Amino acid sequence: MSDKFIKTDKAAQILKLLGDKTRLMMIQLMRHRECCVCEFQELFVMSQPAISQHLRKLKDSGALNEEKRGQWVFYSLNQSSEYFALIEAILGQLAKPNDALQKISSNTEGSDCGC
Amino acid sequence: MSDKFIKTDKAAQILKLLGDKTRLMMIQLMRHRECCVCEFQELFVMSQPAISQHLRKLKDSGALNEEKRGQWVFYSLNQSSEYFALIEAILGQLAKPNDALQKISSNTEGSDCGC
DNA sequence: TTTGCATATAATTATATGCTTATGTAATAA
DNA sequence: TTATTACATAAGCATATAATTATATGCAAA
Helix, strand or coil: CCCCCECHHHHHHHHHHHCCHHHHHHHHHCCCCCEEHHHHHHHCCCCHHHHHHHHHHHHHHCCEEEEEECCEEEEEECCCCCCHHHHHHHHCCECCCCHHHHHHHCCCCCCCCCC | CCCCCECHHHHHHHHHHHCCHHHHHHHHHCCCCCEEHHHHHHHCCCCHHHHHHHHHHHHHHCCEEEEEECCEEEEEECCCCCCHHHHHHHHCCECCCCHHHHHHHCCCCCCCCCC
């Protein structure tokens, strides 16, 4: 709060979290809108618990907001997080997600997973 | 070269490397000038091989230049690296290294380790 | 209330990581 | 040459990480 700059220790922690292909892609997808867990399940070739655990790590760090609506859970970037500026700075250097992700990341209207 | 933006896979790799307190601090120290290995040895409370291994990982990624001069080895940020812009973007969000590091990081004249 | 769906948690396992000590190598000094 | 200094590499070990399967929870529809 008091300082918009992040100390090395904390920065290393969040960079380690972003240093995983799956989590980094999740963050990219959430850059412009919230995502429903089921969207990630469609995209990533891994079990549902694996996805849930990645999201939990990101949420525990404070980088994500979680919102339950009915039986669904939506995650989004927490713009109030101390890491938000860093995350934005990183995302600004990344190429757009391609292929399968394109469809979803370009759909800024919101999830169309049926939720 | 063809694209200044980094793909998610590669970005995750370099972020994982930066997601270690020791390596992130090394990179911070090299932000404005090259550093001699012996400088890191003075700073970090760990064995010489541990430091050597951290530097090798960073160098293997392409993020660092290595220059041998006499019996000393100097490392510096590789400004031609595909990761350079990303690294700079990250460093721009970090607080200045403090305490013991201050002395060294503010000494832009060069190493005074006796080399 | 029972069933089903969406997601989370627990337990386990395989692999990766970061450190240590021991040893190797290359350059300088005696 | 031999010794010393600066650094790298190898091997081994303890811990961390990311995946899996099995199970639990919470909401909603029938």
